[in-house]
Amino acid sequence: MAVSIRIPTILRTYTDGASEVTVEPSTPTLAGVIEALEAAAPGISARVLDEAGQLRRFVNIYVDDDDVRFTDGLATPVGEKASVSIIPAVAGG
Amino acid sequence: MKVPTPSDHSDRKDEGKGLAMSVISVSHDASLDAAPATPDFGPADRLICRECGASYSLGAAYACVECFGPLEIGYNFGTVTRADIEAGPSSMWRYSCLLPVASYAGTEPNLNPGLTRLVKADNLARALGMTGTLWVKDDSGNPTHSFKDRVVAVAQSAARRLGLNTIACASTGNLANAVAAAAARGGQQSVVVIPSDLEQGKILTTAAYGGTLLAVKGNYDDVNRLCSELIGDPLTADWGFVNVNLRPYYAEGSKTVGYEIAEQLGWRLPQQVVAPIASGSLLTKVDKAFREFVSLGLVDDTAYRVFGAQATGCSPVAAAFRAGHDVVRPVRPSTIAKSLAIGNPADGPYALDVVRRTGGVIEDVSDVEIVEGIRLLAETEGIFAETAGGVVVANLRKLLASGQLDPAAETVILNTGDGLKTLDAIASEVGPTAIIDADVDEVTAVLARTSVADVTEGR
Numbered sequence A: 001m002a003v004s005i006r007i008p009t010i011l012r013t014y015t016d017g018a019s020e021v022t023v024e025p026s027t028p029t030l031a032g033v034i035e036a037l038e039a040a041a042p043g044i045s046a047r048v049l050d051e052a053g054q055l056r057r058f059v060n061i062y063v064d065d066d067d068v069r070f071t072d073g074l075a076t077p078v079g080e081k082a083s084v085s086i087i088p089a090v091a092g093g
Numbered sequence B: 001m002k003v004p005t006p007s008d009h010s011d012r013k014d015e016g017k018g019l020a021m022s023v024i025s026v027s028h029d030a031s032l033d034a035a036p037a038t039p040d041f042g043p044a045d046r047l048i049c050r051e052c053g054a055s056y057s058l059g060a061a062y063a064c065v066e067c068f069g070p071l072e073i074g075y076n077f078g079t080v081t082r083a084d085i086e087a088g089p090s091s092m093w094r095y096s097c098l099l100p101v102a103s104y105a106g107t108e109p110n111l112n113p114g115l116t117r118l119v120k121a122d123n124l125a126r127a128l129g130m131t132g133t134l135w136v137k138d139d140s141g142n143p144t145h146s147f148k149d150r151v152v153a154v155a156q157s158a159a160r161r162l163g164l165n166t167i168a169c170a171s172t173g174n175l176a177n178a179v180a181a182a183a184a185r186g187g188q189q190s191v192v193v194i195p196s197d198l199e200q201g202k203i204l205t206t207a208a209y210g211g212t213l214l215a216v217k218g219n220y221d222d223v224n225r226l227c228s229e230l231i232g233d234p235l236t237a238d239w240g241f242v243n244v245n246l247r248p249y250y251a252e253g254s255k256t257v258g259y260e261i262a263e264q265l266g267w268r269l270p271q272q273v274v275a276p277i278a279s280g281s282l283l284t285k286v287d288k289a290f291r292e293f294v295s296l297g298l299v300d301d302t303a304y305r306v307f308g309a310q311a312t313g314c315s316p317v318a319a320a321f322r323a324g325h326d327v328v329r330p331v332r333p334s335t336i337a338k339s340l341a342i343g344n345p346a347d348g349p350y351a352l353d354v355v356r357r358t359g360g361v362i363e364d365v366s367d368v369e370i371v372e373g374i375r376l377l378a379e380t381e382g383i384f385a386e387t388a389g390g391v392v393v394a395n396l397r398k399l400l401a402s403g404q405l406d407p408a409a410e411t412v413i414l415n416t417g418d419g420l421k422t423l424d425a426i427a428s429e430v431g432p433t434a435i436i437d438a439d440v441d442e443v444t445a446v447l448a449r450t451s452v453a454d455v456t457e458g459r
Helices: A009-014 A030-040 B006-012 B030-034 B082-086 B092-098 B122-127 B148-161 B174-186 B200-207 B220-230 B247-252 B255-264 B281-295 B316-323 B348-358 B367-381 B387-401 B419-425 B440-449 B452-456
Strands: A003-006 A020-023 A059-063 A083-088 B044-049 B071-075 B118-120 B134-138 B166-170 B189-195 B212-216 B239-241 B272-276 B305-311 B362-365 B411-415
Touching: A003 A030, A020 A030, A083 B220, B071 B247, B082 B092, B082 B255, B092 B255, B118 B255, B122 B134, B122 B367, B134 B255, B148 B166, B148 B174, B148 B239, B148 B247, B166 B174, B166 B220, B174 B189, B174 B200, B189 B200, B189 B220, B200 B212, B200 B419, B212 B220, B220 B239, B247 B281, B255 B281, B272 B281, B272 B387, B281 B305, B281 B348, B305 B316, B305 B348, B305 B387, B316 B348, B316 B362, B348 B362, B362 B367, B362 B387, B367 B387, B367 B419, B387 B411, B387 B419
Parallel strands: A003 A083, B134 B411, B166 B189, B166 B239, B189 B212, B272 B305, B272 B411, B305 B362
Antiparallel strands: A003 A020, A059 A083, B044 B071, B118 B134
């Protein structure tokens, strides 16, 4: 199962500048995707998850078009050919 | 004070361009340390992460490499006196020495916003049973009729210093107006991205200024996400998204609301402030302005309480306040107060901190109450507010009714925008008293049917 992940500018130092990374998670959840991403880009998961292993307060992750805070968080299912976006939270106007 | 000619700073055109930034206290990548010398940002000397305290050199950056926390401007203020400020221009640029801008920023082409009126609202106070003085800080008087002109003015200046030729934004409408107008006046390109279901008034009043206007099928959070994804794309290499990669600068513009309130009250702080919450930034910056004035010795350190106002249809911060949480669970907005319809407010946790620290409350009101709030302010004070202003007035009423806000304390409420932008909200609620022929007898008949009080109140 291949899942593509959009990497924000701020994290591209971990991906050799790549804006998109494709991984093959062993479990079909967001947690599995982050685990696979960490294997491909060591160190990146600590930027996305806090010490307790939870999503950091100022990180938004979308699976396809859904903010995972509205779905099941790290347990959100990630299907075949899903697209995951990691986006720093910004406030608005 | 010397005002540099363009040649004085034209060589700075490309400094700090893009997202590259040098890390002062933390470093992961040596290439990040290669940024050139810092452009002139006046008293600002660094970016600081609000979460972990990591500091960075000034540039077009908005999130901490360490923890994704939002970056904020760090300053080294010199001595600032009341006389210095009072001698400044009749605009927000009188506070240039407290903003991340060069001393000459106000002389470059811009909309010169700020120094809006502080209206003593005796009629509204009486209608609400308040015995303390009530003031309305009326930011509908800004050039594009909302407080967003302030934040854009600072971001526009930052874009110039950083060599970014296009100013862009994700907007719920007011910011769209402000960016498009500021770019037109400043001779810059603009790209404005809005949800396609915005009030027509806000769409037309943005389009009128020219520039590129993209209406996205989705809500504000979708628009914000799109803009976040555009950053880093080569397409936007010389763009400054005022509320994304220029956000640390932009947000500081809101401090001028707080500075003005204190100066207009005669260099003192009010006892209570009621501010709307969308992202939560304005509320936190008004508090920051008060704290800065205190620490600079410009006002006495008197106690004040900050209250937050949301619409029930988008009230994630009010919900977190009631639940005692310090994180904000995002919601999907559904309210007529579109300028406050940010379901995932990044500054929500900081707004919670300010309100709790000062002993305030965050409440929310229904769309029906918002319209009542708009009408009450218009009918008592002749101030026609947009829906966000209605949210504030309605929350003021609710907080008074529940005994959470002191009716005897001096209170300032913020009206952040003009009702002409959100006519849809009241279109079904107000209209002519009567439709008549051009005949004196018909006027007489209408007046006989309608009490004088009702007529004079325009009901």
